[in-house]
Amino acid sequence: MTGQLRAADIERHLTACESCRDEVVAAEGAAASLAAALPPVPAEAGLRRWLPQLAAAAIVALAVSTAVETHAAYAARAQLARDDGALVAVAGSHFGHTTLSAQRGVSAKALYARDGTWYYVIAVDAPPGAHVVIRRGATTRDLGTLAGDHVATLFSSGGGRSDAIEIVSGSAVVAHGTPAF
Numbered sequence: 001m002t003g004q005l006r007a008a009d010i011e012r013h014l015t016a017c018e019s020c021r022d023e024v025v026a027a028e029g030a031a032a033s034l035a036a037a038l039p040p041v042p043a044e045a046g047l048r049r050w051l052p053q054l055a056a057a058a059i060v061a062l063a064v065s066t067a068v069e070t071h072a073a074y075a076a077r078a079q080l081a082r083d084d085g086a087l088v089a090v091a092g093s094h095f096g097h098t099t100l101s102a103q104r105g106v107s108a109k110a111l112y113a114r115d116g117t118w119y120y121v122i123a124v125d126a127p128p129g130a131h132v133v134i135r136r137g138a139t140t141r142d143l144g145t146l147a148g149d150h151v152a153t154l155f156s157s158g159g160g161r162s163d164a165i166e167i168v169s170g171s172a173v174v175a176h177g178t179p180a181f
Contacts, residue, residue, distance in 0.1 A: 079148060086120040086155035089113070100165065102175035108167055112179050116161035119143060121154045127169040134162035 089095075093113050100108035100123075108123040121132045123146055132143040132154045143159055146152035146167065167175040 079153075082147060082153060082155055086111075086118075086153070089118050089155070089157070090120065093118075096180055098165070098177040098179055100167065100175035100177035102167070106167075106174055108175040108177075110165045110177055110179065112159075112165070114181060116159055116179075116181060118155065118157040119159050119165065120156075121146065121165065121167065123152045123167055123175065125150065126152050126167055126174055130167050130169040130174055132156065133166045133168050134159050135164040135166070136160065136162045 090111060095111050095113055097109060097111045100110060100121075102108050102123075106123065106125050108121065108126065111120040111122075112118065119132065119134065121143075123130070126146055128149075130146050130152070132146060134141050134143060141159060141162075143156035144154050146154050161181050162179060165177050165179060166173050
């Protein structure tokens with residue numbers, strides 16, 4: 001009943017004010033002519049318009065994730081290869097080891113052949129890009145950069161006997177120890 005009263009009220013108002021009714025009719029006619037000028041659009045056309053962009057976004061996401069996973073797999077394979085070489089050396093020879101005194105938050109250990117033919121250094125939480133250096137008297141030899149993030153390792157052969165083993169980051173000694181040959 002309420003809906004009928006409303007419609008009746010509107011009708012009464014429109015008939016009471018002829019100029020208002022004429023303006024509403026003119027506005028409805030303008031809206032209808034504008035709507036008629038638009039091309040018909042099927043309901044699914046909006047989705048079709050976005051499909052190429054969605055497909056391109058999916059391809060980019062797949063390419064990025066594939067690149068990230070490939071890099072991670074390569075890094076893991078390289079780390080395993082480094083560790084395999086070290087483990088073969090450890091298993092096939094007599095070796096000594098020393099715990100390296102380290103800065104707070106860093107822990108490190110060095111394994112080495114008793115004749116100094118190889119060194120295997122393991123460091124936890126060493127600064128990125130840290131190097132392993134051995135010293136004998138006044139001679140210093142850089143064995144290379146530790147590889148890895150949280151746990152970093154370096155296996156080096158041909159270093160010779162040394163008086164000290166150090167992990168160095170920039171000009172700071174991060175860890176150091178004395179091998180016992």
